[in-house]
Amino acid sequence: MDFATFDSARRDLIQVGAAFHARGWAPATSGNFSARLGGGDIAITASGRHKGRLDEAGIMIVDAEGGSIDGGKPSAETALHLQIYRLLPHVGAVLHTHSPGGVAFSRAFPASTAWAVEGHELLKALPGHTTHEASVTLPIVANHQDMAVLAASVAPHLSTQPAPPAYLIRGHGLYAWGRDVAEAERVVEALEWLFAADLAERQYRASGARA
Amino acid sequence: MDFATFDSARRDLIQVGAAFHARGWAPATSGNFSARLGGGDIAITASGRHKGRLDEAGIMIVDAEGGSIDGGKPSAETALHLQIYRLLPHVGAVLHTHSPGGVAFSRAFPASTAWAVEGHELLKALPGHTTHEASVTLPIVANHQDMAVLAASVAPHLSTQPAPPAYLIRGHGLYAWGRDVAEAERVVEALEWLFAADLAERQYRASGARA
Amino acid sequence: MDFATFDSARRDLIQVGAAFHARGWAPATSGNFSARLGGGDIAITASGRHKGRLDEAGIMIVDAEGGSIDGGKPSAETALHLQIYRLLPHVGAVLHTHSPGGVAFSRAFPASTAWAVEGHELLKALPGHTTHEASVTLPIVANHQDMAVLAASVAPHLSTQPAPPAYLIRGHGLYAWGRDVAEAERVVEALEWLFAADLAERQYRASGARA
Amino acid sequence: MDFATFDSARRDLIQVGAAFHARGWAPATSGNFSARLGGGDIAITASGRHKGRLDEAGIMIVDAEGGSIDGGKPSAETALHLQIYRLLPHVGAVLHTHSPGGVAFSRAFPASTAWAVEGHELLKALPGHTTHEASVTLPIVANHQDMAVLAASVAPHLSTQPAPPAYLIRGHGLYAWGRDVAEAERVVEALEWLFAADLAERQYRASGARA
Numbered sequence: 001m002d003f004a005t006f007d008s009a010r011r012d013l014i015q016v017g018a019a020f021h022a023r024g025w026a027p028a029t030s031g032n033f034s035a036r037l038g039g040g041d042i043a044i045t046a047s048g049r050h051k052g053r054l055d056e057a058g059i060m061i062v063d064a065e066g067g068s069i070d071g072g073k074p075s076a077e078t079a080l081h082l083q084i085y086r087l088l089p090h091v092g093a094v095l096h097t098h099s100p101g102g103v104a105f106s107r108a109f110p111a112s113t114a115w116a117v118e119g120h121e122l123l124k125a126l127p128g129h130t131t132h133e134a135s136v137t138l139p140i141v142a143n144h145q146d147m148a149v150l151a152a153s154v155a156p157h158l159s160t161q162p163a164p165p166a167y168l169i170r171g172h173g174l175y176a177w178g179r180d181v182a183e184a185e186r187v188v189e190a191l192e193w194l195f196a197a198d199l200a201e202r203q204y205r206a207s208g209a210r211a
Numbered sequence: 212m213d214f215a216t217f218d219s220a221r222r223d224l225i226q227v228g229a230a231f232h233a234r235g236w237a238p239a240t241s242g243n244f245s246a247r248l249g250g251g252d253i254a255i256t257a258s259g260r261h262k263g264r265l266d267e268a269g270i271m272i273v274d275a276e277g278g279s280i281d282g283g284k285p286s287a288e289t290a291l292h293l294q295i296y297r298l299l300p301h302v303g304a305v306l307h308t309h310s311p312g313g314v315a316f317s318r319a320f321p322a323s324t325a326w327a328v329e330g331h332e333l334l335k336a337l338p339g340h341t342t343h344e345a346s347v348t349l350p351i352v353a354n355h356q357d358m359a360v361l362a363a364s365v366a367p368h369l370s371t372q373p374a375p376p377a378y379l380i381r382g383h384g385l386y387a388w389g390r391d392v393a394e395a396e397r398v399v400e401a402l403e404w405l406f407a408a409d410l411a412e413r414q415y416r417a418s419g420a421r422a
Numbered sequence: 423m424d425f426a427t428f429d430s431a432r433r434d435l436i437q438v439g440a441a442f443h444a445r446g447w448a449p450a451t452s453g454n455f456s457a458r459l460g461g462g463d464i465a466i467t468a469s470g471r472h473k474g475r476l477d478e479a480g481i482m483i484v485d486a487e488g489g490s491i492d493g494g495k496p497s498a499e500t501a502l503h504l505q506i507y508r509l510l511p512h513v514g515a516v517l518h519t520h521s522p523g524g525v526a527f528s529r530a531f532p533a534s535t536a537w538a539v540e541g542h543e544l545l546k547a548l549p550g551h552t553t554h555e556a557s558v559t560l561p562i563v564a565n566h567q568d569m570a571v572l573a574a575s576v577a578p579h580l581s582t583q584p585a586p587p588a589y590l591i592r593g594h595g596l597y598a599w600g601r602d603v604a605e606a607e608r609v610v611e612a613l614e615w616l617f618a619a620d621l622a623e624r625q626y627r628a629s630g631a632r633a
Numbered sequence: 634m635d636f637a638t639f640d641s642a643r644r645d646l647i648q649v650g651a652a653f654h655a656r657g658w659a660p661a662t663s664g665n666f667s668a669r670l671g672g673g674d675i676a677i678t679a680s681g682r683h684k685g686r687l688d689e690a691g692i693m694i695v696d697a698e699g700g701s702i703d704g705g706k707p708s709a710e711t712a713l714h715l716q717i718y719r720l721l722p723h724v725g726a727v728l729h730t731h732s733p734g735g736v737a738f739s740r741a742f743p744a745s746t747a748w749a750v751e752g753h754e755l756l757k758a759l760p761g762h763t764t765h766e767a768s769v770t771l772p773i774v775a776n777h778q779d780m781a782v783l784a785a786s787v788a789p790h791l792s793t794q795p796a797p798p799a800y801l802i803r804g805h806g807l808y809a810w811g812r813d814v815a816e817a818e819r820v821v822e823a824l825e826w827l828f829a830a831d832l833a834e835r836q837y838r839a840s841g842a843r844a
Contacts, residue, residue, distance in 0.1 A: 541740070541776075541804050542736070542804050542805075543663075543731070543736075543776055543802070543804055543805035543806065544660065544661065544663060544731060544736075547660070547661035547662065547663055552778075553778045554776050554778070554804060554805065555778070604683070607683075608661040608662055608683075609661070611660040611661040612660060612661035612663075614660070615657065615660040615661065615731070615733060618657070618733040619733040619736050619737050619740075620737075622733050622734060622737035622832065623736075623737040623740045623741045624741075625737075625832065625835075625836065626737055626738055626741035626742070626832065626835070627741045628839065629832075629835035629836065629838070629839045630839065
């Protein structure tokens, strides 16, 4: 499989950072975005940068174990990106966002272990989905500051067949992926749209009466 | 009637894609936009493209039966565009969007066969409406992956006199049209605004008490 | 009092059109914006134009009775702009917008004759307000397609001392004004913000429990 | 500690004004933004300017007592900025915004003396927070037109150990700060995101049923 060159990966990650920050999905320097490179290394956003105003210095390279190759400071959450690349060999990009919608759902229903919707045409934007007569289920794992603990709770969900398109960390946000940045971006846009549509549907029903 | 040249159609479709993607109405490469050309062919967005970042290669040409003229890959939903051009000879552009609002309404009231509002001044933005003392009704049809089945359920609604300005596919989105891209864009903007105003009105009422 | 030159008025009106369309307050070519010129004429947006993409041809000149001076087609609502200029001599700009929030309120409470809030710091953005310990009241008039009827119901509200900063037409939208386009823009931004804050406050209260 | 030069402070304040106005957090010329300069003076937005379209003339300099150094007209709220610089020596920038969310909360619960959330990962965007297993509390003070009275009610909250990252003025808005404009911007983005997530969480719970 062909993965990206560093130049094209950097260009794509800067673009997706600007797009996601504008939507409110990467506030306050949060969020991190990565792409697998041809040689096995990973291009990833440096820690603490404003994700909507990334420049070339905002994208660094780590090796497959997370060691910095070019001196930049990797995010603490690099381990979660590396886990996805390790367990899902087809994946070429990982995007981690913080949306009010996804986080709100996970906190409103603290006992739920998954978010699921069915019947939406937009499910077809998710890899492997070819019909709306289906459902998507995102696992929800508990947040933890120890990346090893967090990764351990994620691991079983990345081993199911088929794997989900993304997962939610309760009170934290979304990890999504794809074969390249474009596909991962599509997954995030679709899921964020589904969060919004789901909440609007609930608001319509709660508003009662008239069909 | 004068229909568009390919160059102007392409320019208009690229512009409307950027505008609609920015609003969240064409997420995850969904949505498709077309314009009828002078010779009877149709300019239409190629399948799988990011609708907010269309370039010249993102707009292709099909003939009136949906056959690709320039080698591009037409969307599966091309048939729904062609049906509108066939049944409504005055139509010069068709825009298909996925808005959380329209989809949410259609799912919140699964038994409803139409969405309707009355009394809004903005009804006058819809072709044929000259007063707010009227109503607009959008048919809602069930979604289906077989375009022939879907088109068959749409057909009666395009044959009413007068035809509606658009229709909703449950859990999927909106098909709207106009004599050109500008008019079709106006119809989409008006209907999306009406979805938003309708939900806000319900939220005001549900919040109770004080006028 | 110094009113605008046509060149500066046109520039300001084009800019405010782009800003308001981006906010969703001038959908589907709706809305109209005007400024009083030094000679007594009025620069006003031509009818049927996309208000977010106005160019120089999109701004026309009418005289104080509404007659076109440069051949452009004035909006049917020009009479409402002229009424404000006639009854409020200090006014140098009038902006008419269609916001889902303001319209939703007016429809949710069909018997109300005014929208009012008190205690907001942002009241100070409205001319004549210097403290938050006050209130603002916008009259609500019924919509009508006959501009003479509509203007007659507006007239008493423009004659109160002091005049309100704006008025709402039920199910239609907002008419706001100021000594120039900048002040009128400030009034619209403040009122739209207040509509949004008011609805959010109701949603917080309706969500119950915890302060 | 190194504070900013006037040129870089001005550039940063213009940028943050554009960003915040676009979000709807600085409507109708409201809001004010400042940065402490190397010599002890303060660069601050001039009064009455459109905060989304600041130019170089829109940023002025006052001394540590609020006296204008360059002839510009300081905002009445300059005293609140100076208070923060006086009581919190590490602070290099103060940003005052008006968000519908923060204001709505403070008005919906008029007896509350603080806004607090706990358990959010995004708490880590606030200085001093390194885990989500914590909470943030913003004091809420009553609004007042007399800056001396307002400052007196703020003072105790700036003297707690540790100080909060920001405070809310009921029915008015948010005062936030950081060691520089970038950190203060991060604090505002994080708090606005938390207001939005908090309201969405309540809406999910209020919509009942299904986890």
